[in-house]
Amino acid sequence: MEQFDYVVLGASHAGLEALRAIRAHDADGSIAVLDREARLPVSPTVLPYVVSGKCAEDRIALRERRWFDAQRVDYRQQAAAAALDTANARLRLADGREIGYGKLLLATGAAPAIPPIEGLSDVRYHVLRTLDDALALRDVASEVAGEAGRAAGRAIVLGAGLVGMHAAENLVRAGARVTVVEMRGQVLPGYFDAAAAARIEAVFRDKGVEVLTGRRVEQVAPRGEGCTLRLDGGEARDADLLLVAAGVRPEVSYLAGSGIAVERGVVVDAFMRTAAPNVWAAGDVVRTPSFFGDGTPAGGILPDAVEQGRTAGMSMAGDPALQPYPGGVSLNTYGFFGHRALSVGRDAPEGTGPEWEVLVRGEEGGDAYLKLVLRDGRLQGIFGVDVLFDPGIMWELILRRVEIGARRDVLLENPQDAARALMSGLWR
Amino acid sequence: MxxxxxxxxxxxxxxxxxxxxxxxxxxxxxxxxxxxxxxxxxxxxxxxxxxxxxxxxxxxxxxxxxxxxxxxxxxxxxxxxxxxxxxxxxxxxxxxxxxxxxxxxxxxxxxxxxxxxxxxxxxxxxxxxxxxxxxxxxxLYNRWGELEDLFVPGLGGCQGCNTELIMRHTLRRVGPNTVLATPPGCIPGMGSVGYNGMLGCKVPVFHPLLTNTASMLTGIRRQHKRKGRNVTALALAGDGGAGDVGFQSLSGAAERGEQILFVCVDNEGYMNTGAQRSGSTTYGAWTATTPIGDSARGKAQDAKNLPLLMMWHGCEYVATASTAFMEDFYAKLEAALEASERGFAYLHLYSPCTSGWRFPSASNIEVARTAVETNFAVLWEYRREQGLTLSRDIDDPLPVTDYLKLLGKFRHLDPAQIAHIERHVAEQAQVLCELAGMQPREGERIVCHPSDSMAVDLDQ
The missing domain is CATH 3.30.70.20 (Alpha-Beta Plaits)
Structure with missing residues (x-):
């Protein structure tokens, strides 16, 4: 049986950052990275741009093989985990081989969540999580968009998260007629506050996208090459292309019987340790605790996956500079039809007390929209459409719980310069 | 990278x-x-x-x-x-x-x-x-990184000590064509002379007595020269081996203008043997031999200013440096090495002692920096031709208390002792300012007037 000091399962953002952190402290330990894919690692975030054709599929690898070689890492493709034996520190792979580990990182990410809709399994639908998914969708999208002389087909996107909205835009740009169906009351729920979402939605409607929020699909049935969807109001939509973008679920199938606790993701402590000895987890596979300690959505955020990967890697290698992971903060940068929307942190909850403060500018149809959310004079969230600021600085101000009450007006007026000036002083 | x-x-x-x-x-x-x-x-x-x-x-x-x-x-x-x-x-x-x-x-x-x-x-x-x-x-770091590290990979210094940094960087630059003397102190304690019959570095190294480092280097340098070999005679000594017990040989070699590069790593005491006081220990500081009790309040005397004493010997080159200002240190090491070809070069490095001075091991460089920024440790350089120049502006220092409060060895200080230290720091800075202010005129030296080549050269 092969044995490595470190085994990293998964080669996306969390796994790769953990690798970097391990090597930064332990130059000699043996490391294996097991990737279930058959190609160099690719970020899910870049896939919409593959669909749109902006990215060539051979120019998106996060790392080249020579990088793994330079790090003296045994990088293996098509190596999927089948079972984990934590008592004996062994991993069984899908091909039956076993690998022993000194320390193990679970960074297997997430897979598309398929909602329980009647008839969905009987029709052809797309998801967007892997490069294969993206290539398939790219090919179909151009077909649906229609050749000359044939009417453009209709594409239906289930879910108005970032994946769904990106795909909807791509499909519109390709020439398709597009409908987006979202169960919750706004587009990009959990990413943007209602007012920002309304602006984004308005731009999509303006581009001819049918946006149905607060609606459910009750049934799907085949119709020729495509399908027919029945909505909760009883009305129907025909689709030549159906994309299911209803969120993700952690990839944990191989953890059955391992004793590792999974509750909507692998449960970890502040150093990304699971309940099992010498097993860490990071990235989308983890149930990310919210920095705010409330029900604010957390996890599924790329920079968060990187932070978790770094924390896990430092913890695994015993790096004395290790700091506890502070918890997830929602953080999104979203470009759509030439506009830019940014969000960091949380919105004020319903029925808030006097310690909360919400400042808004551009509420009524102005060019730009910005909302600041403060609690006890400290930044909780900032949401903007076509207002530039540095999300990384806002993130830091939230994590440090910096008192900004006295600067609230300048922050609202010019969030980029005001936050930069404040942060510049804090770095000294 | x-x-x-x-x-x-x-x-x-x-x-x-x-x-x-x-x-x-x-x-x-x-x-x-x-x-x-x-x-x-x-x-x-x-x-x-x-x-x-x-x-x-x-x-x-x-x-x-x-x-x-x-x-x-x-x-x-x-x-x-x-x-x-x-x-x-x-x-x-x-x-x-x-x-x-x-x-x-x-x-x-x-x-x-x-x-x-x-x-x-x-x-x-x-x-x-x-x-x-x-x-x-x-x-500079990159360039230094390309020079060969001439010490063994593992040196046994205390956690957070900057002496290893000083040793490795110095010997990297001075190079393999060197005979190294490391008298008793932290430096051989860390392994410069090796353990168990194995050498601690890749150059000839020896372990003189505390008292005779400069004398032994004098003989070695002269003998090599007589044989037609130009080697650098390098001492890495502590403040005790340089300024207390070692002072008579150091003073003699400096006064004779021996071609030696003498580096003093000043941790203000005999830290290797349990933190006893030395002539370099600051007034008021706790050490094992200047304890704090009912009547004793730490060291009762001011530290002597060893680098200034060395300057008055009329050496080729004397400078003070700090590991918080590495560019400055590198430039001075360069100058000292070059000067040691002509005569005596003395480099004085401040080395905050994490264990003996009682501060967290992560703050060594910060302590070193604060010492400089408060004028507690002034960075200057003396060249025989040009006199003394200050390496950085000392007109607007941080309060001395910013430095004192970083160190456990000063925790007991009462206001009168703090005032004493502040006064001493200000006086020393004033002296240096005045020395630096004496700009030499064309063809005239002001600060020191050592007669040229009074050194006895046995080869002639």
């Missing part, structure tokens, strides 16, 4: 004139509009100071870690480079940066960041206030 030069910003000197932004915009933007500058000077009215947003060319750039398209990467030149072809304009890099160093430019239609103008940053050139500095110390 190589270290990278950085553009340093001094808020105290910035008056917000914006010349840096104009220079950047005209160098980098399409239309010269300062809105497109990659360095942003911003005002914090609340705090009343100017701030900066600029790429730091981080060692482990988070903008690159979070980039889903591998469009950002730190190159071999140290610059975090942006690849237009790969960038998908997702702006996630702007979430990874906490310095405002990479941001979307509406005019360019994508993110922009500083690339340090291929080694001549225009913003720095344009800054007439001295608020921006192009710090190239990293280049």
């Amino acid at each position: 190589s270290a990278t030069p950085t553009i340093a910003f001094d808020a105290e000197r910035c008056d917000g004139c914006g010349d840096c932004m104009s220079a950047c915009a005209s160098a980098k933007s399409t239309d010269g509009n300062t809105a497109q500058s990659r360095i942003r000077i911003v005002r914090d009215d609340e705090a009343g100071h100017w701030g900066v947003a600029l790429c730091r060319q981080c060692g482990d750039p988070r903008c690159a870690s979070v980039c889903p398209a591998a469009a950002l990467a730190k190159g071999d030149d140290g610059i975090v480079a942006w690849d237009a072809e790969r960038c998908v304009n997702c702006l996630i890099c702007t979430a990874g940066c906490t310095f405002g160093g990479i941001a979307f430019s509406a005019d360019e239609g994508h993110v922009v960041k500083c690339d340090q103008c291929a080694g001549t940053p225009q913003c720095v050139t344009a800054c007439t206030r001295g608020a921006l500095r192009y710090v190239t110390a990293a280049k």
